[in-house]
Amino acid sequence: MENKNTKIAILGGGSWATAIAKIVLQNVDKIYWYMRRQEQIDEFIHLGKNPFYLTGARFDTNRIHFTDDINQVIELADILIFAIPSPYLEDHLKILKVSLEDKIIISAIKGIIPEKNYIISDFFEAEYKIPKENIAVISGPCHAEEVALERLSYLTIASVSSELTKVLHSIFSTDFINIAISNDIAGIEYSAIMKNIYAIMSGISHGLKYGDNFQAVLISNAIQEIDGFCNAIHPFPRNINQSAYLGDLLGTAYSQFSRNRLFGNMIGKGYSIRAAKIELGMIEEGYFATKCIYETNKKYKFDLPIVNTAYDILYNNAIPATKIKELSNKLV
Amino acid sequence: MENKNTKIAILGGGSWATAIAKIVLQNVDKIYWYMRRQEQIDEFIHLGKNPFYLTGARFDTNRIHFTDDINQVIELADILIFAIPSPYLEDHLKILKVSLEDKIIISAIKGIIPEKNYIISDFFEAEYKIPKENIAVISGPCHAEEVALERLSYLTIASVSSELTKVLHSIFSTDFINIAISNDIAGIEYSAIMKNIYAIMSGISHGLKYGDNFQAVLISNAIQEIDGFCNAIHPFPRNINQSAYLGDLLGTAYSQFSRNRLFGNMIGKGYSIRAAKIELGMIEEGYFATKCIYETNKKYKFDLPIVNTAYDILYNNAIPATKIKELSNKLV
Numbered sequence: 001m002e003n004k005n006t007k008i009a010i011l012g013g014g015s016w017a018t019a020i021a022k023i024v025l026q027n028v029d030k031i032y033w034y035m036r037r038q039e040q041i042d043e044f045i046h047l048g049k050n051p052f053y054l055t056g057a058r059f060d061t062n063r064i065h066f067t068d069d070i071n072q073v074i075e076l077a078d079i080l081i082f083a084i085p086s087p088y089l090e091d092h093l094k095i096l097k098v099s100l101e102d103k104i105i106i107s108a109i110k111g112i113i114p115e116k117n118y119i120i121s122d123f124f125e126a127e128y129k130i131p132k133e134n135i136a137v138i139s140g141p142c143h144a145e146e147v148a149l150e151r152l153s154y155l156t157i158a159s160v161s162s163e164l165t166k167v168l169h170s171i172f173s174t175d176f177i178n179i180a181i182s183n184d185i186a187g188i189e190y191s192a193i194m195k196n197i198y199a200i201m202s203g204i205s206h207g208l209k210y211g212d213n214f215q216a217v218l219i220s221n222a223i224q225e226i227d228g229f230c231n232a233i234h235p236f237p238r239n240i241n242q243s244a245y246l247g248d249l250l251g252t253a254y255s256q257f258s259r260n261r262l263f264g265n266m267i268g269k270g271y272s273i274r275a276a277k278i279e280l281g282m283i284e285e286g287y288f289a290t291k292c293i294y295e296t297n298k299k300y301k302f303d304l305p306i307v308n309t310a311y312d313i314l315y316n317n318a319i320p321a322t323k324i325k326e327l328s329n330k331l332v
Numbered sequence: 333m334e335n336k337n338t339k340i341a342i343l344g345g346g347s348w349a350t351a352i353a354k355i356v357l358q359n360v361d362k363i364y365w366y367m368r369r370q371e372q373i374d375e376f377i378h379l380g381k382n383p384f385y386l387t388g389a390r391f392d393t394n395r396i397h398f399t400d401d402i403n404q405v406i407e408l409a410d411i412l413i414f415a416i417p418s419p420y421l422e423d424h425l426k427i428l429k430v431s432l433e434d435k436i437i438i439s440a441i442k443g444i445i446p447e448k449n450y451i452i453s454d455f456f457e458a459e460y461k462i463p464k465e466n467i468a469v470i471s472g473p474c475h476a477e478e479v480a481l482e483r484l485s486y487l488t489i490a491s492v493s494s495e496l497t498k499v500l501h502s503i504f505s506t507d508f509i510n511i512a513i514s515n516d517i518a519g520i521e522y523s524a525i526m527k528n529i530y531a532i533m534s535g536i537s538h539g540l541k542y543g544d545n546f547q548a549v550l551i552s553n554a555i556q557e558i559d560g561f562c563n564a565i566h567p568f569p570r571n572i573n574q575s576a577y578l579g580d581l582l583g584t585a586y587s588q589f590s591r592n593r594l595f596g597n598m599i600g601k602g603y604s605i606r607a608a609k610i611e612l613g614m615i616e617e618g619y620f621a622t623k624c625i626y627e628t629n630k631k632y633k634f635d636l637p638i639v640n641t642a643y644d645i646l647y648n649n650a651i652p653a654t655k656i657k658e659l660s661n662k663l664v
Contacts, residue, residue, distance in 0.1 A: 141552075147545075151545060154545065154549045212475055212586070213472075213473050213478045213484070213486065214485065216473035216578075216580070240573070241552055243553070245552075247548040250547075251544060254582075329510070
């Protein structure tokens with residue numbers, strides 16, 4: 001696998017997909033880029049930028065082969081970088097006619113497949129028979145907006161294949177992106193998923209007028225939940241305070257821009273979930289993550305008071321003020 | 333030691349002293365309160381509140397015995413809660429005529445004695461021969477402003493004496509203060525001291541236009557430095573992600589109100605240390621902490637790239653932009 005000959009595709013039209021395109025185009029001459037809607041592609045080519053996301057990032061569209069045909073993009077490319085919100089991933093893939101065999105699958109998705117409760121690496125392995133050594137995940141504390149501004153950011157690439165991480169390192173490393181390498185795929189995926197639950201809970205407690213002192217305690221307890229849960233589900237000598245885990249949590253839970261936190265804030269302020277959903281135009285990853293982790297944990301029974309509280313509020317109509325008060329007595 | 337008969341004194345007139353007075357007065361009828369300046373006391377009694385700090389918190393001054401005489405307050409009280417900035421502590425104590433023997437010393441100070449590089453518990457033990465079992469420290473992520481607003485906050489009380497922690501638990505526990513107990517005095521003190529260095533470094537990088545992605549990585553690395561340093565200096569089976577350690581770091585390093593962070597921000601924006609000092613009216617704890625930890629670490633030689641960078645910037649006139657850039661390549 002050599003950079004110049006490797007054909008790289010990005011799948012997804014959102015802000016994270018756009019940030020990744022910007023990064024990858026620092027290192028390769030040309031990319032393939034799949035977006036579902038032809039109008040978005042037309043507008044992108046017309047404007048020289050994504051019309052909806054990271055509108056400050058300009059692109060040389062001569063270096064991008066756009067397509068709204070997922071079969072075409074998969075046929076053309078060797079490395080497929082998925083940056084599609086996890087709840088919609090199966091929708092995109094269900095019209096697949098070409099094989100994913102022999103493709104390198106990179107997940108830039110921080111979420112799970114709802115109902116099936118799969119993390120993305122497991123999903124591709126189980127349902128598409130992709131061998132683990134052809135799968136990698138990209139994570140880390142990384143607001144797409146800051147990538148657009150070329151503010152120094154750190155990504156962690158996780159794969160069991162050191163050959164693959166080497167290639168990906170050369171594709172993703174730039175002046176403004178520092179890369180760390182890991183082989184803790186499941187830990188990094190679960191951690192990235194769980195952080196959105198804590199971002200929602202940060203928002204809920206903020207909406208209920210809890211302050212920064214409480215937030216600091218909530219997040220200290222949150223990283224302990226992540227550590228314990230990841231150790232239960234995937235024992236690995238990880239240091240949970242590395243940026244792929246703690247950093248990713250901090251980047252989201254302390255972000256005023258996190259949509260999960262905003263969703264939680266609305267719930268804390270008294271919006272119903274339905275109303276918050278209508279207002280935001282979509283359901284945030286953390287909502288699905290809450291159910292996934294809650295259900296997955298039935299098998300492991302690790303003590304997850306924050307996740308359980310989120311579940312009670314989001315799925316059992318529990319009163320946020322009462323539940324956060326109860327939770328506050330379990331935190332230390 | 334029973335609450336009703338125990339005579340409790342607070343030493344210091346700042347915002348943290350005021351917050352502690354508010355907490356303690358929830359549980360005891362009367363407190364002794366030492367402030368250096370009689371004008372501040374007069375004004376406090378006149379207004380029914382501290383004229384300079386936490387002006388939203390009102391007090392029944394009939395329940396407070398004020399004095400500007402440190403000898404008097406020490407003579408009268410059994411439990412002395414020190415909330416004086418560490419650089420000034422020795423100034424206050426140097427006129428002591430009465431003995432501290434048999435007194436219970438509680439440090440609410442998050443800092444070190446400059447030059448001597450003592451943490452507060454060691455200082456009282458070494459220079460005033462207070463036995464360790466009569467010393468406790470209070471720490472935790474706790475902005476005084478939020479205590480004034482009665483927003484739920486968490487404090488950790490650390491002492492080797494379980495009898496003492498029991499008494500302090502009853503004095504400090506209120507509807508809006510949850511208490512955790514620890515016997516890791518040195519770890520909690522060093523952690524509280526070090527966090528101010530990272531708050532300065534957060535400010536410096538913010539001043540240099542590094543964003544939230546970098547901040548998340550900086551803090552992830554910071555807690556690893558705290559963990560490693562504390563393990564080197566005081567081996568103890570601590571969980572560094574508990575709120576007394578990580579929470580305290582988060583509460584400060586992510587606070588827009590942290591004076592240490594503000595100080596760093598000015599340095600990052602190009603102020604000289606002298607100019608920042610004049611503008612802020614004092615030198616922040618983190619400035620002294622940087623030298624203390626840097627020097628103390630000469631013996632332990634634990635790898636502290638962030639502390640070393642802070643030292644180079646604050647004490648060796650190194651250029652912030654260059655040093656943060658160098659540092660950024662050491663973080664993961």
